[in-house]
Amino acid sequence: xxxxxxxxLDAGIVLLSDTRTNAGLDNISTYRKMFTFEEPGExxxxxxxAGSLSVTQxxxxxxxxxxxxxxxxxxxxxxxxxxxxxxxxMIGSTLSDVTAxxxxxxxxxxxxxxxxxxxxxxRKGGPMRLFLIYKEGNFIEATRDTPYLQxxxxxxxxxxxxxxxxxxxxxxxxxxxxxLSMDSTLRSNLSVGMPLDLCVIECDGLKVSxxxxxxxxxxxxxxxxxAWSEALRRAYTEIEx
Amino acid sequence: xxxxxxxxLDAGIVLLSDTRTNAGLDNISTYRKMFTFEEPGExxxxxxxAGSLSVTQxxxxxxxxxxxxxxxxxxxxxxxxxxxxxxxxMIGSTLSDVTAxxxxxxxxxxxxxxxxxxxxxxRKGGPMRLFLIYKEGNFIEATRDTPYLQxxxxxxxxxxxxxxxxxxxxxxxxxxxxxLSMDSTLRSNLSVGMPLDLCVIECDGLKVSxxxxxxxxxxxxxxxxxAWSEALRRAYTEIEx
Numbered sequence: 149x150x151x152x153x154x155x156x157l158d159a160g161i162v163l164l165s166d167t168r169t170n171a172g173l174d175n176i177s178t179y180r181k182m183f184t185f186e187e188p189g190e191x192x193x194x195x196x197x198a199g200s201l202s203v204t205q206x207x208x209x210x211x212x213x214x215x216x217x218x219x220x221x222x223x224x225x226x227x228x229x230x231x232x233x234x235x236x237x238m239i240g241s242t243l244s245d246v247t248a249x250x251x252x253x254x255x256x257x258x259x260x261x262x263x264x265x266x267x268x269x270x271r272k273g274g275p276m277r278l279f280l281i282y283k284e285g286n287f288i289e290a291t292r293d294t295p296y297l298q299x300x301x302x303x304x305x306x307x308x309x310x311x312x313x314x315x316x317x318x319x320x321x322x323x324x325x326x327x328l329s330m331d332s333t334l335r336s337n338l339s340v341g342m343p344l345d346l347c348v349i350e351c352d353g354l355k356v357s358x359x360x361x362x363x364x365x366x367x368x369x370x371x372x373x374x375a376w377s378e379a380l381r382r383a384y385t386e387i388e389x
Numbered sequence: 390x391x392x393x394x395x396x397x398l399d400a401g402i403v404l405l406s407d408t409r410t411n412a413g414l415d416n417i418s419t420y421r422k423m424f425t426f427e428e429p430g431e432x433x434x435x436x437x438x439a440g441s442l443s444v445t446q447x448x449x450x451x452x453x454x455x456x457x458x459x460x461x462x463x464x465x466x467x468x469x470x471x472x473x474x475x476x477x478x479m480i481g482s483t484l485s486d487v488t489a490x491x492x493x494x495x496x497x498x499x500x501x502x503x504x505x506x507x508x509x510x511x512r513k514g515g516p517m518r519l520f521l522i523y524k525e526g527n528f529i530e531a532t533r534d535t536p537y538l539q540x541x542x543x544x545x546x547x548x549x550x551x552x553x554x555x556x557x558x559x560x561x562x563x564x565x566x567x568x569l570s571m572d573s574t575l576r577s578n579l580s581v582g583m584p585l586d587l588c589v590i591e592c593d594g595l596k597v598s599x600x601x602x603x604x605x606x607x608x609x610x611x612x613x614x615x616a617w618s619e620a621l622r623r624a625y626t627e628i629e630x
Contacts, residue, residue: 303544307573311618312625324630332548368630375628377552383620384553389565389613 149339150300152181152196153309153326154266156278156290159319160350160357161268164326165196166300166334168341182345183208185215187227188355191271193235194347198300199263199283206246207263211239232277236267236287244285264299272354304336305329319348324372327362331373344369390580391541393422393437394550394567395507397519397531400560401598402509402590405567406437407541407575409582423586424449426456428468429596432512434476435588439541440504440524447487448504452480473518477508477528485526505540513595545577546570560589565613568603572614585610 152165165181179201185193195211197204215225222228226235243265250261262283270276278290280297290297295315298306308329317325323346333340343366348358362369393406406422420442426434436452438445456466463469467476484506491502503524511517519531521538531538533556539547549570554563564587574581584607589599603610 303577304548306577307545308621308625310576311621320630324625324628327630328625328628335551336544336547372628372630376624379624379628380549380552380621383617383624384549384565384569387565387569387613387616387620389561389568389609 149337150181150198151298151302151305151330151333151337151340152198152266152300153296153298153302153305153329154196154268154278154290155296155309155313155317155322155326156268156276156315157295157317157319157322158315158351159322160348160353161194161270161276161278162319162322162326163194163196163266163268163347163349164330165345166330166340167343167345168339169201170339173338176341178341178343180345182347184347184356184359185211185227186355189272190354191227191269192349192353192355193226193232193267193269194349194356195239196266196268196299197263198265200250200261203243203246203250203261203263204265206250207239207243207265210242210246230271231274232269232271232279235269235271236277236279236281239265239267240281240285240287243281243283247283247285266297266299268349270349270352270354276349276351301333301337301340305333308332319350323348327369327372328376331376390578391422391439392539392543392546392571392574392578392581393439393507393541394537394539394543394546394570395435395437395509395519395531396537396550396554396558396563396567397509397517397556398536398558398560398563399556399592400563401592401594402435402511402517402519403560403563403567404435404437404507404509404588404590405571406586407571407581408584408586409580410442411580414579417582419582419584421586423588425588425597425600426452426468427596430513431595432468432510433590433594433596434467434473434508434510435590435597436480437507437509437540438504439506441491441502444484444487444491444502444504445506447491448480448484448506451483451487471512472515473510473512473520476510476512477518477520477522480506480508481522481526481528484522484524488524488526507538507540509590511590511593511595517590517592542574542578542581546574549573560591564589568610568613569617572617
């Protein structure tokens with residue numbers, strides 16, 4: 149399993165992903181699930197992945213290869229596509245192709261493979277956008293009504309987002325919200341695990357403004373997690389029924 | 390969907406269930422999912438249901454019929470079974486039979502039906518016990534390490550239980566915990582809905598000590614729900630990262 153979350157705020161985009169990958173409970177590894185593509189001042193794109201590693205790695209490899217191709221064009225490279233919408237379409241179509249190819253082979257063994265992605269970013273002159281790309285390649289977009297998107301194990305971490313995130317939330321508060329959302333998920337689902345990757349993209353910055361890997365023993369995260377537990381217990385004690 | 394939760398505490402048993410039943414999003418009804426069987430001073434049994442209504446209603450009808458049969462015996466009636474373990478086995482076996490019968494018919498139309506149950510209670514001279522009965526009829530039991538069991542949509546309401554419930558929790562605090570657990574679930578899953586049924590069985594009381602239906606406009610529940618939201622937001626604001 150996986151938990152990735154993205155927030156689209158007036159001040160920018162905040163993204164968080166875990167790194168746990170497992171093929172059965174007895175085969176656990178750490179793989180990065182957050183990937184960024186930048187041309188500072190021109191465009192910034194972040195991709196978060198959930199699902200079958202064979203699918204997500206192939207998708208990323210193809211997108212990277214296409215972007216590095218000297219003959220790359222507007223229709224083949226996410227670094228040249230004229231808008232974030234085109235970027236989402238291009239990634240969706242790559243995901244759909246890869247899933248179909250791999251599933252063709254898997255089906256012969258009565259198995260299947262699929263993946264979903266969060267794609268976020270901004271192109272110079274355009275708005276910031278945040279998409280969730282389904283395994284079939286179609287996608288939805290975050291709006292002011294629901295300014296966040298999640299992939300993977302989304303349930304445990306949803307209540308806190310519903311309660312505190314609005315488009316006006318500051319980038320600092322937004323980091324707190326996604327970290328607390330991840331904290332609830334880490335506690336309840338063993339297949340979501342540290343370290344975490346956090347990324348902040350400020351509005352109109354057209355680059356990754358902040359990138360942080362949070363290791364299991366990170367003192368700041370541990371302190372926050374402990375303070376949240378205590379605050380919840382205190383709130384529970386004080387509530388009257 | 391459904392959300393039912395049961396806590397097994399030193400002081401007693403606390404149970405809570407919702408009442409929403411749906412066959413598709415466009416066909417929503419209210420059905421009680423909590424059923425009690427009492428012989429005050431001798432035994433008390435509560436059953437909470439999740440899953441296909443045709444299965445759970447048939448199971449309850451058979452258990453009731455068997456208990457009311459003038460020839461009821463230790464092996465046929467949950468009101469005569471010599472222990473709570475036997476009660477759980479009897480209910481598990483009824484559930485397994487009913488599921489097999491209904492599934493046989495459903496399979497011909499490539500459909501399936503299943504249900505799971507929480508069974509709680511005490512027999513005079515025996516300990517209080519709390520079981521979760523799977524659709525196949527086998528079951529697990531709450532222990533001091535994990536003194537609660539959930540069926541249905543369990544994820545949203547699990548974090549609060551993990552954080553605050555221990556065997557030493559008082560019956561009053563336990564009611565607060567299950568109501569807050571339900572509150573988180575109601576917010577996030579439309580297929581879990583009010584009114585709620587709450588039941589408290591005090592240790593060695595051998596009867597239902599308290600039974601309460603909480604309607605959608607219940608002022609006490611609304612107040613608690615609002616206070617919890619505010620407390621969470623305040624806690625979130627105060628946490629430093």
